[in-house]
């Protein structure tokens with residue numbers, strides 16, 4: 345999976361969690377929380393969806409790595425390697 | 432024998448919401464419901480060809496589409512329900528009505544503020560200060576200390592009548608305590624009613640329940656009706672499963688119970704930390720707050736607040752009689768008394784709901800006036816013997832039309848004190864709202880009424896306690912590993928609150944734990 349696809353994977357999950365959120369202009373370097381209506385329950389869901397869709401496990405202690413799209417990419421690059429994007 | 436990741440006791444709002452969360456993430460989950468229909472305290476029924484909701488006056492916590500950070504939005508996200516699907520329609524306006532004083536409010540908070548400035552000019556600064564304190568408080572901090580709301584409110588307003596007028600709607604819609612509220616509960620209710628406000632789907636609670644059931648089934652969850660849990664099985668330490676009324680046993684890693692605190696304690700029996708009639712049972716919980724309560728007797732745990740609800744079908748819309756409000760919270764005495772009455776009912780205060788006065792796209796088929804009054808469960812329970820009627824028909828509805836009954840039907844029925852009492856209190860309840868709304872009685876074509884006994888019969892809540900125990904278990908921990916309290920007695924009340932409770936407890940005790948467990952393996 346390319347870095348771009350990892351971003352798409354995260355955005356896809358956010359779109360499913362909150363269809364009313366506009367995800368077309370997310371700045372990859374800025375914290376997701378500062379741009380979108382995401383609370384700790386939603387981060388749990390991002391983690392749960394990553395596991396369900398991609399078999400990727402994010403331990404509680406690593407939640408901070410999901411802060412921005414860029415940090416997601418860095419953190420997930422190895423874990424998502426070789427996986428197919430699920431829409 | 433089936434083994435589940437989680438068994439959920441009760442198909443009310445909290446149980447269904449918890450079930451959706453768990454099924455969504457592929458947990459093997461079953462919701463067990465004793466009744467033959469789902470919904471719990473907020474279910475629905477048919478009566479003489481009419482479709483009635485048990486509870487729904489209003490959904491609190493109204494939020495417009497996409498509104499950020501509000502409970503309704505959180506709930507929709509967690510259950511993957513789109514805002515449009517709820518089909519919410521806002522109230523017109525509502526009121527708090529006391530002798531000689533009336534405060535209107537709507538989903539625009541400014542209306543309430545201006546009403547208070549008008550009626551209590553000396554108090555507006557205090558009210559603003561109270562508002563700021565409410566706004567700044569995080570009611571979702573499950574570990575916050577318990578404070579008394581009355582003390583805090585009275586530190587801001589020096590007029591006890593204003594304080595009572597603020598408490599009145601908040602208590603009626605969500606207090607398990609007499610004449611006071613926990614501060615966090617006050618904040619929850621204040622925000623949900625005054626900041627956010629009321630709305631309802633055109634089709635009432637059925638619509639919400641259908642959404643929940645559909646989501647749950649689509650996610651692969653199993654629902655079993657007429658499947659009462661008679662016992663929660665423990666191995667001394669942990670809950671390991673349940674036994675059903677028919678003797679069947681099911682095992683599970685987790686049990687989430689929405690039956691209530693005292694009721695769940697009963698299901699655990701002597702192995703539990705808080706068996707209900709257990710003043711004489713030695714406490715096992717050491718320093719636990721619960722054991723202190725236990726020593727004092729479980730009486731303190733038992734909720735005292737129950738209600739009667741009358742439903743009057745009018746032959747024309749309430750608006751045509753000049754009733755403009757959606758909901759009126761009233762007290763006929765200057766000081767509002769939110770406490771278990773000595774008599775069967777206390778009709779000197781209550782809630783009057785005109786469901787047709789929401790801004791609905793279509794006028795509902797029935798024109799209703801619903802009146803809620805505080806009632807005394809024990810007094811209702813002591814009346815007559817229900818045995819003369821078939822068990823199912825006992826309480827729900829059968830008073831039928833109180834007027835008609837007194838005229839023609841009385842002779843055909845066994846003169847049960849219970850039914851006579853319903854008739855009597857229906858009439859009193861109507862009489863006592865007439866200083867708040869025009870006389871609607873001549874236009875009533877059909878009446879139904881239910882009592883604390885009905886609530887007990889259909890939901891299993893002891894004492895018909897709609898808001899459960901005055902002691903809440905905010906973290907959901909029951910004292911028994913693997914057994915968690917959700918819904919009313921976890922502390923989030925009402926329709927939205929109960930759903931949020933189910934969601935947050937399912938997240939905390941099953942999903943998060945599960946995710947944490949992966950780490951260690």
Ligand SMILES: Cc1cc2nc3c(=O)[nH]c(=O)nc-3n(C[C@H](O)[C@H](O)[C@H](O)COP(=O)(O)OP(=O)(O)OC[C@H]3O[C@@H](n4cnc5c(N)ncnc54)[C@H](O)[C@@H]3O)c2cc1C
Pocket residue numbers: 440441442443444445446463464465466469470471472473485486487488489490491658659660661689690694738740886889890891892897917918919920924925926927929
């Ligand atoms: C008359 C009335 C009016 C109301 N009006 C409103 C309103 O306008 N707005 C609002 O927001 N809220 C209202 N409420 C409150 C709201 O309905 C409740 O707060 C909410 O539904 C509670 O949900 P719950 O899941 O916590 O509990 P419940 O709904 O009580 O669910 C518990 C379920 O567990 C089942 N159960 C219990 N014991 C067992 C057992 N041993 N085995 C199997 N199943 C069991 C019960 O049958 C029940 O279905 C009203 C309530 C009443 C009674």
